[in-house]
Amino acid sequence: MNRVSHSTACHxxxxxxxxxxxxxxxxISILVVQSFxxxxxxxxxxxxxxxxxxxxxxxxxxxxxxxxxADYWGCIPSLEADxxxxxxxxxxxxxxxxxGLAQLEGIKGREGDHTATPSFPHHPDTLTISSLVSNRTYPxxxxxxxxxxxxxxxxxxxxNDTTIKANDxxxxxxxVNAQIFQITNNVxxxxxxxxxxxxxRLAHGVTPHPDFHTPYHNLDSTIGYSFRAAQSMLFHGQIxxxxxxxxxxxxxxxxxxxxxxxxxxxxxxxxxxQCVATHVESLQLHYGEDLTVPADFHADRYVSAQAVDDxxxxxxxKVSLLVRSDQARNTQAVGFDxxxxxxxIEQIAPASNGLFYSYTPISSTITLRNRVY
Numbered sequence: 001m002n003r004v005s006h007s008t009a010c011h012x013x014x015x016x017x018x019x020x021x022x023x024x025x026x027x028i029s030i031l032v033v034q035s036f037x038x039x040x041x042x043x044x045x046x047x048x049x050x051x052x053x054x055x056x057x058x059x060x061x062x063x064x065x066x067x068x069x070a071d072y073w074g075c076i077p078s079l080e081a082d083x084x085x086x087x088x089x090x091x092x093x094x095x096x097x098x099x100g101l102a103q104l105e106g107i108k109g110r111e112g113d114h115t116a117t118p119s120f121p122h123h124p125d126t127l128t129i130s131s132l133v134s135n136r137t138y139p140x141x142x143x144x145x146x147x148x149x150x151x152x153x154x155x156x157x158x159x160n161d162t163t164i165k166a167n168d169x170x171x172x173x174x175x176v177n178a179q180i181f182q183i184t185n186n187v188x189x190x191x192x193x194x195x196x197x198x199x200x201r202l203a204h205g206v207t208p209h210p211d212f213h214t215p216y217h218n219l220d221s222t223i224g225y226s227f228r229a230a231q232s233m234l235f236h237g238q239i240x241x242x243x244x245x246x247x248x249x250x251x252x253x254x255x256x257x258x259x260x261x262x263x264x265x266x267x268x269x270x271x272x273x274q275c276v277a278t279h280v281e282s283l284q285l286h287y288g289e290d291l292t293v294p295a296d297f298h299a300d301r302y303v304s305a306q307a308v309d310d311x312x313x314x315x316x317x318k319v320s321l322l323v324r325s326d327q328a329r330n331t332q333a334v335g336f337d338x339x340x341x342x343x344x345i346e347q348i349a350p351a352s353n354g355l356f357y358s359y360t361p362i363s364s365t366i367t368l369r370n371r372v373y
Contacts, residue, residue: 048325049358052279056323056362059264059277063127064366066242067317071106071370072131074235075175106130107314107368109285109305112246124246125285125305127317131370132171134237136163140172141199143229149221151190151201154234159193164200164236166209174232177225180239182218184209202234243267246283250275259352262324281322281359284339288316288365297372315371321362328355336361 107130112123138154152172164170164187171180185203192199205221249260263275264283288299290313299316308314320339328351335344338361350356 048327048329049360052323052325052358052360053362055277055279056321056360059280059321059323060319060362060364062264062266062276063244063319064364066129066244067107067127067319067366068369069131070129070368073178074132074134074137074171074173074233105311106370107287107317108311109287109308111305112283124248124283126243126245127283127285128241128243130239130241132235132237133240134171134235136236138234138236140227140229140232140234141197144172144223144227144232146224146226147222149204149223151185151203152223152234153199153201156191156198156200159198160191161198161200162188164202165212167212168236169238170202171235171237172223172227172232173235174225174227177227179224181223182208184218186211239269241269244283246280247273247275248281250278264321279324279326281324282320282338284320284322286318286320286339287314288318289313290315314368316365316367318365319363323360323362325358328353328357330356330358332356334358339363 105128108128110126110128112125136157138156141153141155142150144150144152164183166183166186168183169180170183171178173179181204183202184205184207185201186209187200187202190201190203192201204218204223206218208217244264244266246262247265248262250263250265251260261275261278262281264277264280265273266276267273286302286304287308288302289308289310290297291300292298295313297315302318318339322336322338333345333348333350333356335342335348336359337343348356348359
């Protein structure tokens, strides 16, 4: 008789193999999660750094444009005295109730008086730039004599030119001397279209036109210098003063639930402060003075604002900005150098979440184009 034998061997996955598979799959899953987490952190950190660098570039562009425009007063080189000792800016020019003549310096700096930031122990500096922003220029039609209060007659570019308004600021210059004054008449009613070229008469009395609001008034109705026709130009525009500084804790959205941001602030003339670039934590400035006699228009030294002997000798500005990331993500602080100052990790305070921001120092040396000639 033949017997059928049955094998009793087990088939399939044993318990040990199952446990090993679970362990291996867990390890692989952990590695994959860590890889994704690390990739996400690197992406967010890179994006944050790129945004900080973009903020820094924009802030530097604003400062560069402003500094390069400093001390532009039409075709005269500066506000310095001429070779005969006559001050090119007469004391009886225009008094702006907001900006007196003493404030019409092309560039003026001030050492920081704001609170130092948690990452940089030195206070942010303040910079003021002043210049003439000219919309149009007009040739002088009739010569003017010093000490007279005759109307200024200019050639218009075309008939019925209504660009010039009452109470506007204007400057007349022959590229040697200049005088700022306020136009006090209704220019539209003084345009003579019967002549060729068309002309307009500009009054410059001590009383502003009553129909137009103005913060200015002329101290004197007389012209301080003689200006010859066809050799002098009228610059129509406005005096613009730009002041830059850092506000370490700017309430950017008016919400108490969001943290305040450090901002590069700018004030135009007497307007309120505006944040023009966020996450800019420090502004450090050094001014290049040309001490050579006669001037060679190269900086002989770079000093802080309080060490500047003569602001008319400043020909360049070294600007150093400290820009931080928008979020604190780093578990450790990273030191940096700004304005030849080393900031070690021990000096950098963590954010409210216990982590640290990334910092990007940016520096540039900017030449005052209107003084280097």
